[in-house]
Amino acid sequence: MARESFDKEIQFLRMLALAGGAYSRQQFADRLGISVHTYDKTLRYLKEMLSTLQQGVPQEQGTELTEGLRYNYYESADPLLLFLFRAKSLKETESVRLTLLLTALQSQELTAKDLQDICSEQMPVEFPLPDEKTVRGDLKYLEEVGVIVRLSGGRPYRYKAANDLIDWLSDDELLDLFDYVDVIANTQVPSVQGYLLRSTLKKALIKRGFDADVAETHRYKYHYHSRILDEAHLYTIFRAIRQRKKLHFLYLSPKKGKKYSSQNTNPLFERESDGVVHTVLPLRVIFDHQYGRWYLIGYGPRLGLMKFRMEGLTQIEEGESVSEEEFDGRLVSAEAQLKQSWVIDTLRPATVKARFFNPDRSGANFVRERVEAQGQWGVITEESESTFLYEITVNGIYEIKPWLRSFGSSCEVLEPAWLRREFIAEWKEIRDYYESVRENL
Incomplete structure (x- = not known):
């Protein structure tokens, strides 16, 4: 896929995932900075790409592009944002050819000549038939990336899919491995490679007869769709x-x-x-x-x-x-x-001091745990059984402000005074919104 095209597909999928059906075709095209004709062409190309990547996949494991647009918080890894990564570095003919090779090697041990015959039989008519040199080049590439293995023995060499790890695992072990990869992929960054492995393991579970829902055992996930595309x-x-x-x-x-x-490659249309x-x-x-x-x-x-x-x-x-x-x-x-940036801010350093209130019930102190986990180099000082103080010096306050606000009534900003006044004004404004609604009711 050309680099320019991939840039466009990234932004196209980002808007589909985040906006869904909120825009009309014209609004979507204007937002993306393309014509409606290019919008239609890109959408058609994405559908064709997804169809190509699913050649040889059982119907129950296949996915339509429209299914990926249905918002499902717990299944953001399948498939809308990730299928682009599987095809981004391949030409269209390569993606079709490699799909045929991998599908054939899943259940058989084949030589390059055998695989060339399979490609000749199953290659769509609009694509050129590969010669033996091309097939051998594909096999060398797939072997280098660990997707297939060359079996011991003399010529002609035989190849098979590198599924030994999955095949050797029992059902319980495969489920445990899936759960582990699921947790890591959803909590660590970068995550795309983990999501791709997660997808492979899920297909292996379905192939063994497990229902797709058996893999959905965790309901904790922290997702931002766009972060996956940014990893490109x-x-x-x-x-x-x-x-x-x-x-x-x-x-x-x-x-x-x-x-x-x-x-701008055409001077007539340069803008x-x-x-x-x-x-x-x-x-x-x-x-x-x-x-x-x-x-x-x-x-x-x-x-x-x-x-x-x-x-x-x-x-x-x-x-x-x-x-x-x-x-x-x-x-x-x-x-x-x-050095003192909460994220990337480089404004003048300011010291922020806040009082946090512990939960008014027994059990885990999630407020304290969150401050300790996310508070970076800030200093925590015990104040009473129900409160503790938190102090940090950061470059500017605009990046830390949303974090403080996210604690709601469990956080009271003490210093600087002007930041405290800002929080007071914001909470009063929110209160007024709800008061007016209650009066109207």
């Missing part, structure tokens, strides 16, 4: 950081509303882009658990330390390398500026 850029950025390379990209600020801008082109030396990647957002921290020659929400990155390309000394110097400077 993560490994490109990590590679650039490891290799000390700059990145060139078009940045579309989330505040401006436009989600995509096509590359001014809605985004800004940047050249940045990537230094760090930061994940905000509060909102499920990824951020790229980098250095720009004109503006110095720069911060980007990863959902706005498009048309990413690697640039020239810098010296190890330059990279280390920029990184040390960035870490010094971010």
Whole structure:
């Protein structure tokens, strides 16, 4: 899939997942920055891609694109946001061919010649038939990534799917493994690889005769759909950081509303882009658990330390390398500026002091546990049996403010005084909303 196309598919699926049917075709196209014709073409392409990836899958395990649009909090891993990752690096002909190879190797041990015959018989008429060299290249790739194994013995070599781990596990062991992967994929970041493994294990359970609902044993999950799609850029950025390379990209600020801008390849239809082109030396990647957002921290020659929400990155390309000394110097400077950031803020430091109230009942003190888990370098001081104090110095207060507000009546902001006044005004405004409603009733 072309890089530009993948940028468009990412933003397209993000809006489908988050907005669902809230927009008409025209509104959706305007929001994405494309024509209605391109909207229809992209939707048709996504449906075809999903159908291609499900070739050879039993009907009960298949999924229509419309099913992925049905909001199900507990099944966000299947399949709308993840199927794009399975096809993003493959041409359409490759995705069809590899699907045929893997399907055939699930239950048989076959040679390259056998697989070439299968492709010749089952390849759709609109695609060219592969020669033996192409099939051998596919087998080498699949063997390198661990999807298939070459059996011992002389030529011609025989191959089979690498399912030994799953096949050797008993039903109870497979369920335990699924539960473990399910927990880790839903609580750790990055998570895409875990979701893909989770999907594979779930299919293995269904293949053994388990009902699909048997895998749904946990109801704790913490999801942000968009964070999964943002991981598409993560490994490109990590590679650039490891290799000390700059990145060139078009940045579309989330505040401006436009989600995509096509590359101007035809002079007749050239138009001014809605985004800004940047050249940045990537230094760090930061994940905000509060909102499920990824951020790229980098250095720009004109503006110095720069911060980007990863959902706005498009048309990413690697640039020239810098010296190890330059990279280390920029990184040390960035870490010094971010040392007291709640997430990525670099405003003037401010000291925040709050009183937290313990739950008025026996059992787990979830307020105290949450403050200890999420409070970063803040200091906790015991005040009484029912309250404790929390103090922290952070760069600005706008990133920590939603966290404090999320505790509701269990948190009282003490300092700074102006922040306390802001909270008082906000809670009074909320109270007035509910009072007027009650009076009308």
